[in-house]
Amino acid sequence: PSSQTYEYLKVSTPRTGVALIELNRPKALNALFTPLITELNACAKQLDKDSSIGAIVLTGSPKAFAAGADIKEMAPKTFGDVYGNDFIESWNDLTLTKKPIISAVNGYALGGGCELAMMADIVYCSASANFGQPEIKLGVIPGAGGSQRLTKGIGKSRAMEMILTGDNLSGTKAGEWGLAAKVFEDAEKCVEGALDTAEKIAGYSRLAVKAAKEVVNKSQDLGIREGVEFERRVFHGLFGSQDQKIGMKAFAEKKKAEWTHE
Numbered sequence: 001p002s003s004q005t006y007e008y009l010k011v012s013t014p015r016t017g018v019a020l021i022e023l024n025r026p027k028a029l030n031a032l033f034t035p036l037i038t039e040l041n042a043c044a045k046q047l048d049k050d051s052s053i054g055a056i057v058l059t060g061s062p063k064a065f066a067a068g069a070d071i072k073e074m075a076p077k078t079f080g081d082v083y084g085n086d087f088i089e090s091w092n093d094l095t096l097t098k099k100p101i102i103s104a105v106n107g108y109a110l111g112g113g114c115e116l117a118m119m120a121d122i123v124y125c126s127a128s129a130n131f132g133q134p135e136i137k138l139g140v141i142p143g144a145g146g147s148q149r150l151t152k153g154i155g156k157s158r159a160m161e162m163i164l165t166g167d168n169l170s171g172t173k174a175g176e177w178g179l180a181a182k183v184f185e186d187a188e189k190c191v192e193g194a195l196d197t198a199e200k201i202a203g204y205s206r207l208a209v210k211a212a213k214e215v216v217n218k219s220q221d222l223g224i225r226e227g228v229e230f231e232r233r234v235f236h237g238l239f240g241s242q243d244q245k246i247g248m249k250a251f252a253e254k255k256k257a258e259w260t261h262e
């Protein structure tokens with residue numbers, strides 16, 4: 001992945017099997033706009049195909065994960081522009097990625113930035129991170145899934161309060177409320193922590209990881225009975241893989257599994 005160069009992203013492979021994507025538009029606190037999102041989508045798609053990569057970490061800078069959609073770009077747009085051209089529809093494409101994505105959130109994750117963080121499979125943050133959906137202050141509402149993902153993430157009353165007031169949520173609180181799976185002391189530890197987890201995930205069978213992500217995500221769309229049935233079918237399917245034989249044999253022989261990802 002490092003062979004490709006991007007204008008608004010830095011992409012590296014700091015650990016075996018792990019790609020790190022850093023949003024890189026420092027002048028505007030990583031404010032999101034179409035050229036950046038287009039690069040992010042292309043990058044995620046490429047990493048999905050890259051057999052050397054097992055998990056992805058998405059981060060910003062210590063000051064800002066992303067301070068939202070670019071307000072200066074949006075300001076002159078009309079209803080015809082945004083509805084007619086499906087403005088921000090493609091911003092959701094990150095969720096089409098099959099490999100696990102961990103967002104490491106430091107500094108501001110506001111509006112579209114908060115929404116982008118929540119598109120990841122796991123959210124980590126530092127204690128001083130600032131999550132928020134301040135769109136109400138601009139005369140609009142969240143537009144990239146915030147009203148849905150935040151509500152599922154922290155519950156209706158808390159999500160409603162955040163979205164109606166535009167007040168920020170600290171990283172510490174985000175951890176307490178379950179928006180973030182882990183809270184770290186500072187930005188560096190947060191990114192390192194995300195890389196550690198990504199490396200662990202990348203060390204497992206790619207097939208099992210892909211299936212695990214798929215079944216957990218299904219829980220967001222299906223009722224419990226259908227969801228459990230879906231899970232069982234996918235579980236059964238994995239008995240057709242080499243990795244199931246390898247993993248279970250290695251356990252019985254007290255050896256480390258050497259996955260073939262087949």
Ligand code: CO8
Pocket residue numbers: 027028029031032067068069070071072073088091108110111112113115116134135138141142143144
């Ligand atoms: N858009 C455009 N430029 C921005 C944005 C933004 N969202 N955020 C910061 N910037 C720019 C500033 O204008 C400033 O530029 P300049 O130096 O040219 O004046 C530069 O970044 C640095 O920012 P500040 O000087 O303001 O830095 P501070 O440390 O004083 O403040 C804040 C940081 C509190 C984050 C402040 O910049 C701020 O309030 N930003 C706006 C936050 C916001 O309202 N975000 C929500 C945007 S609306 C939205 O996201 C709608 C989502 C709809 C769908 C999106 C799909 C993903």
